[in-house]
Amino acid sequence: MFRGERLVLRGVSLSVAAGGALVLRGDNGTGKSTLLRTLAGLAPLAGGQIFWNGVPAMADFPSHAARIAWLGHLDAVKPALSVAEHVTDQTALTDMGLERFAALPARFLSAGQKRRLALARVAASLRPLWLLDEPTTGLDATSIGRFTALCARHRAAGGMIITSTHVALELPGAEVLAL
Numbered sequence: 001m002f003r004g005e006r007l008v009l010r011g012v013s014l015s016v017a018a019g020g021a022l023v024l025r026g027d028n029g030t031g032k033s034t035l036l037r038t039l040a041g042l043a044p045l046a047g048g049q050i051f052w053n054g055v056p057a058m059a060d061f062p063s064h065a066a067r068i069a070w071l072g073h074l075d076a077v078k079p080a081l082s083v084a085e086h087v088t089d090q091t092a093l094t095d096m097g098l099e100r101f102a103a104l105p106a107r108f109l110s111a112g113q114k115r116r117l118a119l120a121r122v123a124a125s126l127r128p129l130w131l132l133d134e135p136t137t138g139l140d141a142t143s144i145g146r147f148t149a150l151c152a153r154h155r156a157a158g159g160m161i162i163t164s165t166h167v168a169l170e171l172p173g174a175e176v177l178a179l
């Protein structure tokens with residue numbers, strides 16, 4: 001996989017089963033975000049293929065995209081919309097401790113609250129595969145606990161998670177891929 005003209009990943013092979021999680025670890029610039037973007041279909045493969053249940057995923061990109069909930073570095077929060085307009089699922093808002101802010105325009109949220117809102121949107125998507133790039137950025141310890149509980153529930157329901165991180169992230173039973 002390339003970022004610009006530079007080859008950042010070669011010979012990467014991974015598999016995540018239903019209920020599984022994979023944590024990508026590595027220094028800045030090692031290709032964690034590039035790998036996640038490639039898995040999401042947001043960056044081209046330089047070689048190889050991505051499969052979903054043994055079928056090439058990119059052969060039917062709309063179906064592949066419908067399986068994925070993506071969270072990149074940006075929270076994609078629209079300042080004028082309320083918290084509830086971003087996420088209509090009350091359970092997801094409660095899971096991330098945002099229920100009391102439902103009527104509040106997102107422009108009044110702190111950085112950590114915006115990140116929690118983005119995570120609630122991922123949970124509300126009901127997509128089986130979560131691709132999360134540094135999901136705990138800006139979160140306090142309580143919010144990280146809420147996030148890991150959210151991940152546990154998603155996995156218990158057969159969901160899958162691939163996430164990158166620079167910090168310790170407790171996802172019990174997760175595989176780790178060091179890049």
